Structures are given as C-alpha cells and as structure tokens.
Amino acid sequence: MPSQQPIYKQGDTYWCDPDPRTLDTIGSEQKGDRIWLIVSIEQLHRGKCVVALPLSRHTEKGAVPHLITVPANEITMVDGSPAINRLALTDQIRCLDKTRLGKKSGCVSHRALLSIFTGLDRLFGRQFPSPKSN
Amino acid sequence: MELANLEMPSGVIPPFEVGTLGALDAMSGDTCVIRRSDESLIRQLTEALDRQLLGILNCRSVEECEHSRQTVWINYVRARRALADTISRLIPEQVLELVRAATTERIAADLESARNVLFGDAIADQVEFSMWVVDRMQSLGHMISVAGEPSDKDADRKLSSDFHLYALWGQLHYDCVLAAIKFQRPIPEGIQYSIRDGLRAWVNASAIMEEALALRTQQGAEGCSEAELPWDEEDQELLDSSMKDLDAESATDL
Numbered sequence: 001m002p003s004q005q006p007i008y009k010q011g012d013t014y015w016c017d018p019d020p021r022t023l024d025t026i027g028s029e030q031k032g033d034r035i036w037l038i039v040s041i042e043q044l045h046r047g048k049c050v051v052a053l054p055l056s057r058h059t060e061k062g063a064v065p066h067l068i069t070v071p072a073n074e075i076t077m078v079d080g081s082p083a084i085n086r087l088a089l090t091d092q093i094r095c096l097d098k099t100r101l102g103k104k105s106g107c108v109s110h111r112a113l114l115s116i117f118t119g120l121d122r123l124f125g126r127q128f129p130s131p132k133s134n
Numbered sequence: 135m136e137l138a139n140l141e142m143p144s145g146v147i148p149p150f151e152v153g154t155l156g157a158l159d160a161m162s163g164d165t166c167v168i169r170r171s172d173e174s175l176i177r178q179l180t181e182a183l184d185r186q187l188l189g190i191l192n193c194r195s196v197e198e199c200e201h202s203r204q205t206v207w208i209n210y211v212r213a214r215r216a217l218a219d220t221i222s223r224l225i226p227e228q229v230l231e232l233v234r235a236a237t238t239e240r241i242a243a244d245l246e247s248a249r250n251v252l253f254g255d256a257i258a259d260q261v262e263f264s265m266w267v268v269d270r271m272q273s274l275g276h277m278i279s280v281a282g283e284p285s286d287k288d289a290d291r292k293l294s295s296d297f298h299l300y301a302l303w304g305q306l307h308y309d310c311v312l313a314a315i316k317f318q319r320p321i322p323e324g325i326q327y328s329i330r331d332g333l334r335a336w337v338n339a340s341a342i343m344e345e346a347l348a349l350r351t352q353q354g355a356e357g358c359s360e361a362e363l364p365w366d367e368e369d370q371e372l373l374d375s376s377m378k379d380l381d382a383e384s385a386t387d388l
Binding site for chain 1: 256259260262263264266267269270272273330331334337338340341342344345363364365369370372373374376377379380
C-alpha cells in the first residue's frame with residue numbers, strides 16, 4: 001500500500017528538520033528545540049507549502065507586544081512530555097516545505113491560535129474602525 | 135457597547151470603558167451634565183479605585199505585586215462595576231461617547247510623555263497594543279451583536295464567563311498604568327513584567343470573542359481542494375529560498 005501523506009493541520013506543531021547538508025554545522029540542542037506552528041488551513045495548502053511560525057522557548061522576547069506568549073497549558077505534546085511556555089514569533093512567519101517538516105510535536109489550543117492571530121493582525125496593520133462610524 | 139448577544143450578565147463592565155478614570159477629571163470641569171452630588175459620588179468611587187491601584191503601584195517585587203493584586207481583586211471588580219453602573223445611569227450616552235473619544239486621544243498623548251519618565255518603552259508599547267486590541271474587540275462586539283443567536287448557548291455562557299475574567303484582569307492592569315500617569319507615579323521595575331503580562335489578558339479576551347463569534351457564524355474555506363490550487367516553478371523557487379534562509383538561521387537561536 002502506498003504510504004499516506006500526513007495531513008498538516010492548522011494549530012499543529014512540528015519539529016523542522018534541518019537541511020541534511022548543514023547537519024554537521026548545527027548544534028543538536030538548537031535543531032532539537034525549535035517547533036513550528038502551522039497557521040494556514042489545510043484546504044488552502046498549495047504544492048509542498050505550508051505557512052508556519054516558530055514557537056520560541058525564549059519567552060523573554062515577549063516585551064514585543066505582537067509576539068504572543070503561549071503558556072504551557074495551552075500546548076499539548078503528542079509524546080506526553082511536559083510542555084513549556086513558548087513565544088509565538090509572529091514576525092517570523094514563512095512558508096515551509098512539507099517534506100522538511102519532521103515529527104509532529106503536538107498542537108496548541110484553539111484559543112492560543114486565535115491569540116496568535118491577534119498578534120498577526122497587529123503586525124499586518126489591520127485597523128478596526130469604530131462600529132459607530134459604520 | 136453592543137454585546138447583548140454574548141450572554142453577558144448585566145452590570146458587567148466591558149473592557150471598552152477605557153480611560154474612564156482620566157475622563158472624569160476632564161468631564162467635571164468642562165461639561166455640566168450631572169449634579170454636584172452625583173459628581174461627588176463618582177469622585178468617591180474613583181478615589182476608592184485609585185487607592186487600590188496605588189496599592190499595586192507601591193509594590194516593589196513580583197511577589198508583592200501578586201499578593202497585592204489578590205488582595206484588591208474582588209474590591210476592584212466591585213468598585214469598577216459600581217463606577218460603570220453609576221456613570222451609565224447618570225451621564226447621557228452621547229456625552230459618554232464624546233468623553234471616550236477625547237480620553238483616548240488624551241491617553242495616547244499622556245502615554246508618549248510618560249513613556250520615558252514613568253515606565254519605559256515595553257509598557258508603553260504594550261498599552262498601545264492593548265488599545266488596538268480594544269478597537270479589535272469593539273469591532274468583534276459589533277459583529278457578535280448582529281450575528282444572531284449562538285449555536286450552543288452553554289458554550290456561549292462559558293465563553294462569556296471567561297471573557298469577563300480576562301477583560302477585567304486586563305482592565306485592572308490598564309487602570310494601573312493610567313493611575314501611574316494620573317499621579318505621576320513611576321511603575322517600579324520589579325513589577326513592570328507583571329503589569330505587562332496582565333495587559334496581555336485582553337489578547338485572550340479578544341480570542342474568546344472570536345470563539346463567541348464562531349458560535350454564531352459558519353467559517354471555513356469550503357470548496358477548495360489542493361488539486362485546484364496551481365503550483366509552478368516560481369512557487370517552488372520561492373519555497374526553496376525560504377527553506378534556505380531557514381537553514382542559515384538554524385545556526386542562530388531564535
């Protein structure tokens with residue numbers, strides 16, 4: 001039977017495999033500790049592309065308001081290991097090659113995802129005119 | 135605000151009453167819409183709130199701040215509700231609208247002048263972001279009000295309860311910043327992170343409003359499938375480039 005293509009769903013998190021050609025130049029600690037959150041919806045994934053942003057463990061960068069803190073209790077790890085507080089680096093959003101996504105690490109809660117969208121909205125300069133002016 | 139459909143208990147203050155504390159000062163001098171006795175009542179409630187906020191601003195460490203917030207929380211919520219109820223009963227809505235608009239402008243100006251003197255960039259930036267989040271919530275509130283009934287009333291009620299918690303928690307910290315400006319009281323460095331983190335509660339409140347909106351609307355991208363979406367050489371080139379950048383960045387620690 002042909003192997004089934006994994007489904008990359010919005011809200012899921014993955015380890016991102018480093019390029020095999022650069023493996024010897026990247027410290028194992030770094031490559032093993034960066035997870036990526038898929039923010040695009042699967043129905044709109046084109047080709048090998050998904051849109052994702054990194055969830056950093058460096059929460060001290062949270063002084064930048066549009067970087068959104070994701071508390072550990074909003075993150076589920078598939079292997080049952082304890083999650084840690086993370087920071088969604090909304091300004092590091094990018095397309096990723098599905099074939100380079102490694103093991104699924106888990107997912108974030110729907111509410112955390114919506115909070116991250118708030119940060120993205122801010123980053124994209126969305127304005128919300130007063131309903132009274134409509 | 136038009137949030138009637140969000141199953142909100144009556145008398146709860148939405149977080150959009152931004153700047154109410156500062157607004158009262160401006161209002162009493164220029165606008166004669168309330169009696170002296172009413173003005174005095176509002177002033178007393180404001181002073182009660184200010185005392186609680188100044189108690190938090192007197193803290194020097196995270197531990198002290200946590201203890202102080204726990205101590206004032208219930209009284210703060212009661213005083214805030216009482217103030218909001220009193221204001222909404224005594225002051226005509228159109229006057230309140232004018233005051234809100236003027237206050238927002240005034241806070242933005244005060245924030246800039248206080249930025250380097252009272253609390254630094256991180257809090258000032260967080261407050262600016264929070265004011266933007268409030269605009270977002272107002273817009274969501276309007277959408278909720280015209281979207282009809284929720285598909286699941288129990289879930290909606292639970293969201294409403296969560297919303298109030300986060301909205302009020304954000305409001306407490308926003309009021310702390312306003313009190314710092316009003317009394318020209320610097321926010322001690324030891325509690326700045328706590329204040330900033332508290333302001334972030336409005337991001338949660340905003341997310342909860344989106345959940346409430348989703349209970350009233352059908353969202354999604356039905357009708358699309360991967361096969362219908364073209365992918366060409368240019369797309370592949372751009373994707374490869376993005377991945378190449380990523381590999382280069384892997385040597386650094388995001």
